[in-house]
Amino acid sequence: MKQKLNVIISLVVLLNATLFGVALAEEVHWGYEGEHGPAHWGEMDPAYTLCATGLEQSPIDIAATAPLNPADLAFAYQPSGLTIVNNGHTIQANYKAGSTVQIDGRPYELLQFHFHRPSEHTVDGGDLPMELHLVHRNDTEGLAVVGVFLVEGAENAALAPIFDHMPAEEGEPETIEGVTIHAADLLPADQRYWRYDGSLTTPPCSEAVKWHVMPAPVEVSAAQLAAYEAIFHLNARPVQPFNAREFILGQAPITLPVTGAPLSGNPLFAVVVVVGVLAAANLVIIVVARRKHE
Numbered sequence: 001m002k003q004k005l006n007v008i009i010s011l012v013v014l015l016n017a018t019l020f021g022v023a024l025a026e027e028v029h030w031g032y033e034g035e036h037g038p039a040h041w042g043e044m045d046p047a048y049t050l051c052a053t054g055l056e057q058s059p060i061d062i063a064a065t066a067p068l069n070p071a072d073l074a075f076a077y078q079p080s081g082l083t084i085v086n087n088g089h090t091i092q093a094n095y096k097a098g099s100t101v102q103i104d105g106r107p108y109e110l111l112q113f114h115f116h117r118p119s120e121h122t123v124d125g126g127d128l129p130m131e132l133h134l135v136h137r138n139d140t141e142g143l144a145v146v147g148v149f150l151v152e153g154a155e156n157a158a159l160a161p162i163f164d165h166m167p168a169e170e171g172e173p174e175t176i177e178g179v180t181i182h183a184a185d186l187l188p189a190d191q192r193y194w195r196y197d198g199s200l201t202t203p204p205c206s207e208a209v210k211w212h213v214m215p216a217p218v219e220v221s222a223a224q225l226a227a228y229e230a231i232f233h234l235n236a237r238p239v240q241p242f243n244a245r246e247f248i249l250g251q252a253p254i255t256l257p258v259t260g261a262p263l264s265g266n267p268l269f270a271v272v273v274v275v276g277v278l279a280a281a282n283l284v285i286i287v288v289a290r291r292k293h294e
């Protein structure tokens with residue numbers, strides 16, 4: 001009897017350990033180095049398959065000569081309180097509702113911004129010290145991220161309240177009383193940008209992200225860089241193949257004829273051809289009918 005009870009207890013303990021172990025593994029599995037690193041993300045969970053098989057992944061290397069959009073992103077950012085979290089992968093500030101950027105005539109709401117070290121996007125094969133990602137969402141269109149490079153220079157006053165309150169250890173989001181931040185002050189003065197369609201740079205690597213990467217960096221001090229590095233030495237995914245993608249110029253698809261474009265590329269050209277063919281056919285019918293009549 002006692003032996004039977006021991007077997008049952010052992011089974012219950014084993015079952016609990018298995019369930020708990022699985023739950024724990026899902027929470028902490030992926031990282032940036034070794035067996036948990038980016039090369040293995042695709043195998044860690046069926047939900048992460050795109051990390052290995054996707055053809056429109058991010059980040060990418062960008063040629064400095066890639067076509068650059070004018071500074072036409074309409075930012076309508078408001079100040080926010082500071083709610084900050086070390087989620088084990090990055091330092092993230094969750095933003096108050098009501099700040100948007102207009103893209104293709106649609107508002108995308110700023111949800112949060114976070115950091116990578118070194119930069120995830122590279123320019124002409126080289127990385128920069130850090131990259132800031134401002135993450136926006138439109139309920140029907142998906143995500144739009146604005147990427148800003150951080151380089152060493154003067155102390156960044158707009159980033160100071162964030163860098164002064166970075167939690168050293170992973171934990172839950174904390175709201176810092178009496179601190180106000182303004183995302184508009186995190187953007188460079190020159191807001192021209194490269195645009196392409198890509199993915200989340202972390203699992204599950206979903207391919208539903210409109211990327212806007214600004215080549216003009218903002219400066220942060222050596223001390224600010226060091227403060228971040230002390231918490232995250234490396235949290236950047238390596239660049240991914242560009243494959244059959246193209247950089248996007250202009251925010252809305254061009255549907256009107258463009259001056260100087262070849263006639264065959266003009267939608268009116270098809271109408272002209274159809275009308276012309278019908279007119280010619282009518283002429284032939286009239287001529288044949290007349291001949292028969294004669």
Ligand SMILES: [Zn+2]
Pocket residue numbers: 114115116133201
């Ligand atoms: Zn990011």
